[in-house]
Amino acid sequence: MxxxxxxxxxxxxxxxxxxxxxxxxxxxxxxxxxxxxxNPYPPLPGVVEAVAEVAPRSTTYPDPTCPDLYAALERRHPGRALLAGTGSVALIFHTLQAYCRPGDEVVFAWRSFEAYPIATAAAGATAVEVPLTVDGRHDLDAMLAAVTDRTRVVMVCTPNNPTGATVTQGELVAFLRALRDDVLVLLDEAYVEFVRDDDPVDAAAILDEFEQVVVLRTFSKAYGLAGFRVGYAVGAAEVVDPVRAIVLPFGVTDAAQAAARAALATExxxxxxxxxxxxxxxxxxxxxxxxxxxxxxxxxxxxxxxxxxxxxxxxxxxxxxxxxxxxxxxxxxxxxxxxxxxxxxxxxxxxxxxxxx
The missing domain is CATH 3.90.1150.10 (Aspartate Aminotransferase, domain 1)
Known part of the structure; x- marks a missing residue:
């Protein structure tokens, strides 16, 4: 045929x-x-043992509510809605699927994380790529100018992958205050633990002032759990909860949850x-x-x-x-x-x- x-x-x-x-x-x-x-280092102390402890449960599905992992994360992000996923990259895909319709626009700096245009296209949306400055930084003024009535999501990656440059707290606050309230902002902080800037982004303060922001974190980089595929989103419940309808069922395995909890315990x-x-x-x-x-x-x-x-x-x-x-x-x-x-x-x-x- x-x-x-x-x-x-x-x-x-x-x-x-x-x-x-x-x-x-x-x-x-x-x-x-x-x-x-x-991460070039071996697993953090306790990670291998924690994974071995849950290995006998590999014949059953993991708990999709991730209760122990969320309890550990809530101590770092009190009062926030949390959503775990198979790496922060999966949560980027899920969030765009939850918020974008065909014809909607997603604005992000370019060059930035290679998955952004892929996730945008997978959601049926249109990518609006805004060139970086000559020193590899987000041009937030140009990104703001690129926002139209079709813009549904803006993605900000700090430190930016692959250039390593950051957005400062002052710059981000000014950008968000000028942005429409109905535009979702994904703040991708996959490498936040390595930042030593004079004016680093304060995610807690950002979330306090701007409910349209969702912060993305991962255990892959600083905590050395890239092979377990676990990350999470933090934000207001009204913004984060719709994404739960999209996430992959049973995506974060018992082993990944155990590894993440062990990593948090050895801070x-x-x-x-x-x-x-x-x-x-x-x-x-x-x-x-x-x-x-x-x-x-x-x-x-x-x-x-x-x-x-x-x-x-x-x-x-x-x-x-x-x-x-x-x-x-x-x-x-x-x-x-x-x-x-x-x-x-x-x-x-x-x-x-x-x-x-």
Whole structure:
């Protein structure tokens, strides 16, 4: 038969997510995957034991109400509505599905998180991509100007992935006060734990003043649980609760819930590791600047090398050094922080390639 089921006409135009490539083994050289912003440390104390404890329950469905995980999170976000999902990226998809109709617009900075245009198209909405400033930051004035009567959602990523630049509290408050109250704002803080800005976004204060904001967090980065796929949304109940109708049933497994609870219970160790990564970030940035690169002020666990002309040389030099980095043609290359030896090679990479801008 020549006929077959056909998808929605717009599905073919949806961009595909490209995961970070894994390194190819090199004889005599330890290789490092620095392409996915993964935490380089082993699981936090208690995580493996907590997962092993719930493993015998793997023949039954997990509790979709996540009672113990929500109890732990409520101590950090008192009085807020909480919604767990299979990573914060899943909650982006679910929220856009809950709030967008075909023809609605979703405004976000670009380049930013690669899943934004995918999630927008999957919801049948139209992406409105607003260029970043020359130093890799959100241009909030331009984003505000891009809002129309068709805008349903605005997404703000801070620190921005892949450039690492942040939005300040003052900038965000001014933006939100100028925005229509009926526009939902997704504040994506996947890397918030690594921020050391002078005026960082205060999510609690933002939620106190603006009920249209939903904050997204993840356990994948700072807490090293990328393989368990668990994140959560925080906001006003009237805004968050409609998304519950969309979330994947039984999506957050018992193992993921247990791992997240264990990670929260070892906050002191997590903070020590975060501080170590931040110190490494500053050391690597100093080396990159000394090599002549003008890179954005990194506030995540990754560093952005801008410039189309340098993508191919950076990729070639990284391969020779035994590290795998993440290209984003035509804008630049993102390199995740790893263990100190891997980070030494990032500095070598900066020295090996002449910057184009």
């Amino acid at each position: 020549d006929t077959h089921p056909t998808p929605r006409p717009d599905v073919a135009a949806i961009p595909r997510y490209v995961p970070g490539r894994r390194p190819t083994p090199r004889p005599g050289l330890t290789t490092y995957k620095l392409s996915s912003n993964e 002191d160790v997590a903070q020590e590791r975060i501080a170590a990564l931040v110190a490494e970030r500053e050391r690597v940035l100093a080396g990159i600047h000394a090599a002549g690169w003008n890179v954005p002020a990194a506030q995540g666990n990754f560093i952005w090398f801008p410039g189309d002309a340098t993508i191919e040389p950076l990729m070639k030099a990284a391969e020779e050094l035994g590290i795998v980095v993440r290209p984003y043609p035509p804008d630049g290359v993102r390199v995740s922080l790893g263990v100190p030896e891997a980070n030494d090679r990032i500095i070598e990479l900066a020295r090996a390639v002449r910057p184009s801008c």
